[in-house]
Amino acid sequence: MKKLLSLVLVGIMMLSSISVFAADVSFGAFVTEYLEDAKELEFSLDLNEGQYWELYVYNHSDEKLKIQINKGARTLHKEEIESKKTIAIYGEGNFDKDTYIIKATSLGTKNLSGKLSYHIANSEDNLQRKEPESLKEMKVNTPLGGGEPGYNVIKAKTELSNYGILKGDPDGNLRLFDIITRAEATALITRMNANYNDILKDYLYRPTFDDVGNHWAAKEITFAHENALVEGTSETTFEPDKNVTVQDFTKMLVTLLGYKEMAEQQGGFPHGYMMTGSRLGLFKDLYLEGPDDVTRATVAVMLVNSLDVPLMRMSGFDFSENTAEFIIMDGKNGVELETFRTILEEK
Numbered sequence: 001m002k003k004l005l006s007l008v009l010v011g012i013m014m015l016s017s018i019s020v021f022a023a024d025v026s027f028g029a030f031v032t033e034y035l036e037d038a039k040e041l042e043f044s045l046d047l048n049e050g051q052y053w054e055l056y057v058y059n060h061s062d063e064k065l066k067i068q069i070n071k072g073a074r075t076l077h078k079e080e081i082e083s084k085k086t087i088a089i090y091g092e093g094n095f096d097k098d099t100y101i102i103k104a105t106s107l108g109t110k111n112l113s114g115k116l117s118y119h120i121a122n123s124e125d126n127l128q129r130k131e132p133e134s135l136k137e138m139k140v141n142t143p144l145g146g147g148e149p150g151y152n153v154i155k156a157k158t159e160l161s162n163y164g165i166l167k168g169d170p171d172g173n174l175r176l177f178d179i180i181t182r183a184e185a186t187a188l189i190t191r192m193n194a195n196y197n198d199i200l201k202d203y204l205y206r207p208t209f210d211d212v213g214n215h216w217a218a219k220e221i222t223f224a225h226e227n228a229l230v231e232g233t234s235e236t237t238f239e240p241d242k243n244v245t246v247q248d249f250t251k252m253l254v255t256l257l258g259y260k261e262m263a264e265q266q267g268g269f270p271h272g273y274m275m276t277g278s279r280l281g282l283f284k285d286l287y288l289e290g291p292d293d294v295t296r297a298t299v300a301v302m303l304v305n306s307l308d309v310p311l312m313r314m315s316g317f318d319f320s321e322n323t324a325e326f327i328i329m330d331g332k333n334g335v336e337l338e339t340f341r342t343i344l345e346e347k
Contacts, residue, residue: 031117031118031119032115032117033102033116033117033118034114034115035060035061035065035104035112035113035114035115035116036113038111038112039106039111039112040103040104040105040106040112042101042103042104043101043116044101044102045099045100045102045118046098046099047099047120048097049097050122051121051122052120052121052122052123052124052127053090053120053121054088054089054090054118054121055067055090055102055116055118056086056087056088056089056116056117057081057086057087057088057089057104058086058114058116059081059082059083059084059085059086059114060084060113060114060115061106061108061110061112061113061114062083062108062110063083063106063107063108063109064080064081064082064083064106064107064108065081065104065105065107065112065114066078066080066081066104066105066107067079067080067081067087067089067102067103067104067116068102068104068105069089069100069102069103070100070101070103071098071099071101072098076100077089090127102116153176153300153301155304156297156301156303156304157176157300159307160300160303160304165188165191165192165303166300166303174296175296176295176296176297176300177295177296177297178295178296179243179294179295179296180243180249180293180294180295180296181240181241182230182238182239182240182241182244182248183215183216183217183220183221183240183241184244184296185244185299186217186220186221186224186229186230186240187217187220188303189229189230189253189256190224190229191220192256192344200219200220200223208222208225208226208232208238209225209232209236209238210236210237211237211238211240212240215240217240221238221240225238229252229256230252244299245293245294246294246298247269247270247273247274249294249299249302250273250274250277250282251263251269251273253277253282253306254273254276254277254282256306257280257306257309257340258311258326259276259280259312261326262276262312263275263276280306281309282302282305282306282309283302284301285301285305286301286302307339307344308341309340310328310330310339311328311329311338311339311340312326312327312328313326313327313329313338314327315327
C-alpha cells in the first residue's frame, strides 16, 4: 500500500542538532544554545500558558558551572554542574504565559564550553525525559568562514562537481568560504534537476523582476520562480546579489524536495522549514549559529545531505476534506524510490 500523507493530520516530533537564537522556540524540537569560550551565557524562553519544558545542560568545561532559571526577580531553580557532567531539569508545572531567563555562569577562572538544549511541549506526556540522539556530541568539521575545508566539505565538493551542480566562477574558483548570494543559491537549486541544461537552453527570461534582466542567472531565476521554488523580495525585485541566510536556503531546499506543505503545517517560515530540514537530515555535520548568512561550503554540505532524501510528491486531493494527499517516494510498500541521487544517476 502506498504511503499517503494528509498534511492536515500530520504531527511531527523532530530532534534538532542546530543552534538558533533563543527566540526561535519551536514545539516538538530541541533547540540548542552553545557555551563557547565565554564566562556566561544568558537566553530567554517565552512560554505560553500551560506549556511544559525540559532542559539539558552539558558541561564540557574543565571547571564547574552554575545554572540558574529566573522568572522576573524570582529564582525558580539553581544548581551547580561538575566538570564533564550532564544534568536534566524538567519544568513540569502548568506555567503562566511569561518569559523565563536561563543563565549559565562559570564558577572557575576558565571560560565555559558545552551546550544547553531545551524542549517545549504542550503536555507533560510529550516530554522526552531522555537525552535525544541528535544532542550527543557533534562532529564539527565545517568552518563557516576561512580555514581549510573539513572532510565533509571536500566530499560535498567532489560529489556536487561530479554531478555538474557545483561550478566555479569564470576563473574556475569554487570560493567555498564566500557567502552565497540569492542568484548562486537559485542556480544550485536549479541544477539539481538532471536535465537542467536542456531545460534552460531555450528558456527565455520573462521580465517578472526589474533587477534580473541581464543577470548571469536570469534563466535559472525565471525557471525557479515559475516553478515556485523561490520567491522575489517584492513583486518586482529579486535582489539576485543579496546574501542568503541558512533559513532562506533551507526553505529553498525543503521546497525543492517537495516538503513545502509539511513545513507550512509546522508553522511556515522560518520555524516550520527549519524543523522540517532538521527532520530530513539537511544539517548533518553542520554547526549553524542562528539565522546567519551562509557560505558556499555550508550550502554544498546541505545539498549533499539532500541527495538521498526521498522526494515527496502530491498524489491526489480529497475534495470532501479539502486536503491534499502526498506520497513519500521511499521505495517501500511498492512505492518507487525517488531521490535526487537516483534522478541524477539516471541522466
